[in-house]
Amino acid sequence: GAGVSQSPSNKVTEKGKDVELRCDPISGHTALYWYRQSLGQGLEFLIYFQGNSAPDKSGLPSDRFSAERTGGSVSTLTIQRTQQEDSAVYLCASSPDHYEQYFGPGTRLTVT
Amino acid sequence: RKEVEQDPGPFNVPEGATVAFNCTYSNSASQSFFWYRQDCRKEPKLLMSVYSSGNEDGRFTAQLNRASQYISLLIRDSKLSDSATYLCVVNPRYNFNKFYFGSGTKLNVKP
Numbered sequence: 001g002a003g004v005s006q007s008p009s010n011k012v013t014e015k016g017k018d019v020e021l022r023c024d025p026i027s028g029h030t031a032l033y034w035y036r037q038s039l040g041q042g043l044e045f046l047i048y049f050q051g052n053s054a055p056d057k058s059g060l061p062s063d064r065f066s067a068e069r070t071g072g073s074v075s076t077l078t079i080q081r082t083q084q085e086d087s088a089v090y091l092c093a094s095s096p097d098h099y100e101q102y103f104g105p106g107t108r109l110t111v112t
Numbered sequence: 113r114k115e116v117e118q119d120p121g122p123f124n125v126p127e128g129a130t131v132a133f134n135c136t137y138s139n140s141a142s143q144s145f146f147w148y149r150q151d152c153r154k155e156p157k158l159l160m161s162v163y164s165s166g167n168e169d170g171r172f173t174a175q176l177n178r179a180s181q182y183i184s185l186l187i188r189d190s191k192l193s194d195s196a197t198y199l200c201v202v203n204p205r206y207n208f209n210k211f212y213f214g215s216g217t218k219l220n221v222k223p
Contacts, residue, residue, distance in 0.1 A: 033211070042116070042199065043156070043213035056209040091155060098208065099144075103155035 002026065004104035006092050012110045013082055021077045021107045025094030033101060034067055034077050036088040043091065049075065050098075082111045113138050116202050118214035126222055129190045133217045135200030136182045144203035145176055145183050149196045150216060156199055159185075190221045 005024045013019050025032050030051045035043040045059040049069040060066070064082075069075040079086055089108050093101035118135045125131045137145075145162035160167065162174040162183050173186040187194055197216035204210060 035213070040120075040215070042215040045210050045212070048209045050209070056207075059210075099161075100158045101156075101211070103157070105155055 004092060004094055004102050006090075006104035006107050008107060009105065010108045010110075012112060015084060015111055016081055018078065018080045019082055019109065021079075021090050021092075021109070023075045023077070023092030023094075023104060025073065025075070025092070026096075026102055027073075029094035029096045029102070030072070031095040031098050032069055032075050033093045033095070034075070035091045035093070037091060037106075038088045046077070046090075079109075082109075084111050087111045114214075115139060115204075115212035116200055116214040118200050118217045120215060120217060122218040122220050124220045124222060125190055127190055127192060129221075130186065130188045131190055131219065132184055132186045133198055133200075133219075134182050134184050135214055135217075136180075137200075137202045137212075138181070139202070139204050139206075140178075140181060141205040142181075142202045143205040143208065145174075146201040146203075146211075147172075147174060147183075147185050148199040148201055148213075150199055151196050156213075159198070187219075190219075192221050192223065195219055195221045 032049040034046040047067045048056040064080045067077045089106040091106045093103045147159040148156040149159045150156040166175045171188045175184045199216045200214040202212045
């Protein structure tokens with residue numbers, strides 16, 4: 001079956017611009033996570049959605065970052081006024097049971 | 113202090129060797145433990161969970177030591193295809209929404 005998909009796969013943007021990253025989770029998975037991974041680093045938790053509950057936003061690094069999940073399915077991560085330190089791979093994962101996470105291929109963001 | 117710490121490696125081993133990685137975690141209230149595998153420029157994929165009693169899946173064995181707060185992964189009879197980065201993941205009891213990932217241990221299996 002279809003896995004988690006993310007778009008775009010690569011995004012190059014100028015400092016100060018806004019970007020939107022999209023995640024399509026596996027159908028039926030109620031949990032959705034966003035992480036970012038900088039070169040040679042582990043995954044940094046950003047935000048977690050579970051069903052219709054309020055999201056856990058405790059990992060968002062600043063108020064320039066926001067995310068939403070519409071209809072319990074597709075999620076969008078928005079970064080406003082991008083900075084060079086935002087350059088990283090942004091990974092989305094979904095899970096049916098808060099156990100195994102299925103990751104998408106990621107969006108590689110480069111801020112110039 | 114990081115929630116999860118791993119030796120970044122790389123571990124360079126010949127085919128057929130046995131190799132072991134450790135991972136330490138800082139929060140004694142941690143509840144669930146996992147090993148993920150990440151190939152170069154790819155997404156992480158679950159390798160195995162780590163149970164209190166230890167568990168084995170083919171050539172892979174995972175162990176948990178709660179007293180010393182570390183988990184281990186043992187790979188026997190290494191294959192070239194085992195070359196990857198192995199990520200240790202911890203889920204704390206106080207916030208089961210969060211999964212803390214280590215930076216990974218890189219393994220290179222050479223012919």
